Amino acid sequence: MNDVSVSPFAGGAAYVQGRFVPMAQANISILDWGFTRSDVTYDVVHVKHGGFFRLGDHLDRFAGSMLKRRLAPAEDRVRIEEILHRCVALAGLRDAYVAMLCARGRPRVGGSRKLSDCENHFMAYAIPWIDVLTPEVQERGGHLWIASVPRVPDASFDPTVKNYMWGDLTTGLMEAQDEGFDTAVLCDAQGLLTEGPGFNVFVVKDGKVSTPAHGSLGGITKRSVLELCAMEGIAAAVEDIPRAALEDADEVFLATTAGGVMPISRVGRRIMGNDRPGPLSTRLKDVYWRKHTEGWHSTPVRYELATV
Amino acid sequence: MNDVSVSPFAGGAAYVQGRFVPMAQANISILDWGFTRSDVTYDVVHVKHGGFFRLGDHLDRFAGSMLKRRLAPAEDRVRIEEILHRCVALAGLRDAYVAMLCARGRPRVGGSRKLSDCENHFMAYAIPWIDVLTPEVQERGGHLWIASVPRVPDASFDPTVKNYMWGDLTTGLMEAQDEGFDTAVLCDAQGLLTEGPGFNVFVVKDGKVSTPAHGSLGGITKRSVLELCAMEGIAAAVEDIPRAALEDADEVFLATTAGGVMPISRVGRRIMGNDRPGPLSTRLKDVYWRKHTEGWHSTPVRYELATV
Numbered sequence: 001m002n003d004v005s006v007s008p009f010a011g012g013a014a015y016v017q018g019r020f021v022p023m024a025q026a027n028i029s030i031l032d033w034g035f036t037r038s039d040v041t042y043d044v045v046h047v048k049h050g051g052f053f054r055l056g057d058h059l060d061r062f063a064g065s066m067l068k069r070r071l072a073p074a075e076d077r078v079r080i081e082e083i084l085h086r087c088v089a090l091a092g093l094r095d096a097y098v099a100m101l102c103a104r105g106r107p108r109v110g111g112s113r114k115l116s117d118c119e120n121h122f123m124a125y126a127i128p129w130i131d132v133l134t135p136e137v138q139e140r141g142g143h144l145w146i147a148s149v150p151r152v153p154d155a156s157f158d159p160t161v162k163n164y165m166w167g168d169l170t171t172g173l174m175e176a177q178d179e180g181f182d183t184a185v186l187c188d189a190q191g192l193l194t195e196g197p198g199f200n201v202f203v204v205k206d207g208k209v210s211t212p213a214h215g216s217l218g219g220i221t222k223r224s225v226l227e228l229c230a231m232e233g234i235a236a237a238v239e240d241i242p243r244a245a246l247e248d249a250d251e252v253f254l255a256t257t258a259g260g261v262m263p264i265s266r267v268g269r270r271i272m273g274n275d276r277p278g279p280l281s282t283r284l285k286d287v288y289w290r291k292h293t294e295g296w297h298s299t300p301v302r303y304e305l306a307t308v
Numbered sequence: 309m310n311d312v313s314v315s316p317f318a319g320g321a322a323y324v325q326g327r328f329v330p331m332a333q334a335n336i337s338i339l340d341w342g343f344t345r346s347d348v349t350y351d352v353v354h355v356k357h358g359g360f361f362r363l364g365d366h367l368d369r370f371a372g373s374m375l376k377r378r379l380a381p382a383e384d385r386v387r388i389e390e391i392l393h394r395c396v397a398l399a400g401l402r403d404a405y406v407a408m409l410c411a412r413g414r415p416r417v418g419g420s421r422k423l424s425d426c427e428n429h430f431m432a433y434a435i436p437w438i439d440v441l442t443p444e445v446q447e448r449g450g451h452l453w454i455a456s457v458p459r460v461p462d463a464s465f466d467p468t469v470k471n472y473m474w475g476d477l478t479t480g481l482m483e484a485q486d487e488g489f490d491t492a493v494l495c496d497a498q499g500l501l502t503e504g505p506g507f508n509v510f511v512v513k514d515g516k517v518s519t520p521a522h523g524s525l526g527g528i529t530k531r532s533v534l535e536l537c538a539m540e541g542i543a544a545a546v547e548d549i550p551r552a553a554l555e556d557a558d559e560v561f562l563a564t565t566a567g568g569v570m571p572i573s574r575v576g577r578r579i580m581g582n583d584r585p586g587p588l589s590t591r592l593k594d595v596y597w598r599k600h601t602e603g604w605h606s607t608p609v610r611y612e613l614a615t616v
Contacts, residue, residue: 014338027335028343030322030409030431035336037474037505038346070482101338111442114485115478123338134419152464155497156457157475165473166345167465170423174378177422189463197345 012127013090015083018074020090026125033118034103038165041065044257046129047088047096051298053257055081057220062100065161070115071102073122080122082305087126089306095129097258132198132259137182141265141277144196144252145181146243147172151194151215159195160218169197181266183254185246188215193241198258204251204280208235211255221255224297228287234280251278253285261285320435321398323391326382328398334433341426342411346473349373352565354437355396355404359606361565363389365528370408373469378423379410381430388430390613395434397614403437405566440506440567445490449573449585452504452560453489454551455480459502459523467503468526477505489574491562493554496523501549507564511557512588516543519563529563529596532605536595542588559586561593569593 014026034040043062046053059077066072075083080100088096101124107117133142149171157165172184185196194215195201200222202211209229211222229236246252251272252264261284263277272278277285292298322334342348351370354361367385374380383391388408396404409432415425441450457479465473480492493504502523503509508530510519517537519530537544554560559580560572569592571585580586585593600606 016338023339026338028338030324030334030336030433031331031435035343036472037478038472039474039478069478111438113440113481113491115482116485125338127339130419132421150461150463152460153458153497156460156464157479163475164344164346165475166347167471167473170345170347170377171465173421174423177424183421189461 007090007092009090009092011091012125013087014123014125015087016123017121020086023125023127026123028103028123029106032103032106034101034105037104038163039069039104040101040164041069041071042099042101042162042164044097044099045084046257047093047098047126047301048292049298050094050303051295051300052084052088052098053292054220054224054297055084055299057223057297058100061162061218061220062102066102068158068161071104071120073102073120075122080124083122083124084126085302086305087124088301089303091126091128092306093126093128096126097128097130098124098126100124130258132254132256133182133262138259138262139277141263141272141275142183142254143181143266144201144254144264144268145172145176145179145184146246146268147175147184147186149175149186150189151186153188154215159216162217166197173197187243191243193243193246196254199254199256199262201246202253202255203241203246203249204253204278205245205249207280208237209280209284210237210239210241212241213238214240219255221257221260224288225255225261225284228284228291232283232287234284251281253277253281261288315398315400317398317400319399320433321395322431322433323395324431325429328394331433331435334431336411336431337414340411340414342409342413345412346471347377347412348409348472349377349379350407350409350470350472352405352407353392354565355401355406355434355609356600357606358402358611359603359608360392360396360406361600362528362532362605363392363607365531365605366408369470369526369528370410374410376466376469379412379428381410381428383430388432391430391432392434393610394613395432396609397611399434399436400611400614401434401436404434405436405438406432406434408432438566440562440564441490441570446567446570447585449571449580449583450491450562451489451574452509452562452572452576453480453484453487453492454554454576455483455492455494457483457494458497459494461496462523467524470525474505481505495551499551501551501554504562506566507562507570509554510561510563511549511554512559512561512586513553513557515588516545517588517592518545518547518549520549521546522548527563529565529568532596533563533569533592536592536599540591540595542592559589561586561589569596
């Protein structure tokens with residue numbers, strides 16, 4: 001590992017336009033269609049205790065997102081994986097938030113408006129760990145607002161393609177922050193629960209855990225939670241969840257790469273349990289992090305790449 | 309006007325992070341929420357014959373968009389206007405595509421997820437004229453595909469806030485380009501006509517011009533067309549337009565800052581008229597550009613700002 005106290009990569013390391021650069025130089029042209037049309041897909045994998053968590057699953061999902069949006073960068077999967085290792089190694093981080101992106105780029109031919117004329121380009125970066133909810137909020141239980149704005153329908157944009165088009169989620173977040181809440185969850189136009197800004201949502205009722213079947217990302221932390229439920233003998237389902245079921249839940253928790261399993265103590269004006277994280281949520285959170293220390297789904301970071 | 313043959317601004321001039329820079333240096337951080345959440349609004353005004361077209365209207369709309377998204381940059385309206393003039397002057401352009409943007413930025417406080425903690429920032433640039441449809445295509449009449457993907461509903465994101473969240477429009481464009489068409493128009497889930505990637509749409513039936521009332525930007529070229537219809541004694545309406553009315557139109561044309569009035573000769577598999585721009589579309593296009601030469605709604609560019 002490099003000496004982060006003097007490294008220009010101490011704030012994070014990025015790979016942009018084929019070069020490794022400090023985060024402060026990780027930019028995209030304001031003419032890139034990845035910006036001007038949000039024509040970009042991405043994925044985020046975390047590093048904990050010096051190991052990537054479910055790296056292969058994240059690379060699979062990223063490849064699937066690129067395929068669906070017809071984005072094809074110059075770098076192949078082996079090279080992408082190596083770049084991610086090297087970003088973490090350069091940044092010298094044992095715990096990290098690691099993003100990979102592919103943007104549409106701009107047409108090679110001046111004046112063209114053709115998607116197929118664009119030079120797609122891959123970017124990546126590793127920065128210190130980020131929590132969607134701060135550790136303090138996770139400890140007391142998050143306060144979740146049910147937004148009035150309906151989630152963009154799956155038919156208009158496939159939510160399993162991880163994307164930056166957060167307009168509806170940002171509106172939900174504005175409502176939540178206006179009301180003094182930590183974050184928001186959105187329902188679709190039919191009143192079914194979908195997801196929030198950067199996370200999947202789970203409800204617990206009578207000992208059974210469930211999470212929405214539609215309108216949301218195919219979360220990898222969500223998948224981990226479902227696997228842990230199977231291991232722990234907890235009933236779990238992926239199904240349509242009406243708004244009323246969220247409001248009437250015994251417990252609620254969120255699942256995301258950037259924070260893991262995050263218990264909720266309030267949904268709208270309703271205070272659950274004793275205004276603290278519920279027992280099943282806490283148990284899943286504890287198991288999730290314990291499994292990390294045991295090396296579950298872990299790929300050790302190749303820190304030696306920092307000096308290559 | 310500066311000597312563009314040697315100027316570093318020959319490819320265009322931008323204002324980013326408070327400084328005027330050549331286009332090649334006009335970048336945004338890949339950590340900016342303007343990128344990672346597409347939390348940004350923008351506007352585009354054109355310069356023709358050395359004058360801005362409807363500059364005040366564009367500045368009004370941009371201010372409205374920022375207000376709706378709670379974006380507040382350091383620069384006030386007078387300063388923004390001066391920056392736009394200077395970008396065009398530095399680029400030395402008589403005809404130009406001039407964009408203004410305000411992005412959310414990043415939280416001043418590390419770890420914050422609060423929108424109100426972000427440092428919003430204004431950007432602008434002037435580049436050589438861009439046409440949504442090339443001049444050759446405009447001459448023969450554009451071929452317009454009716455996309456199968458439904459437009460994001462107004463309830464999920466207000467389409468009168470000019471935005472970069474083009475996922476559904478890009479999907480429509482993919483369909484169009486696969487089918488050998490020039491561009492696409494989207495309908496909403498109810499089958500009503502909305503807009504396409506970067507333009508409003510008009511249909512002409514029995515001498516009457518109409519354009520959608522919902523699901524689309526409050527276009528300034530659209531407003532110009534409606535004003536020209538009034539001047540020319542052409543009946544015009546802003547109303548709901550079912551998909552069938554588009555398919556059954558006598559003529560169709562598009563309206564956008566980046567191209568003006570652009571006649572369409574084919575809608576899906578249907579060839580209109582004699583496979584050439586229709587008479588009313590051509591008349592409106594001609595009047596639109598003739599009025600430009602007469603200085604209609606024009607604000608002369610302050611080219612002297614290039615040397616300030």
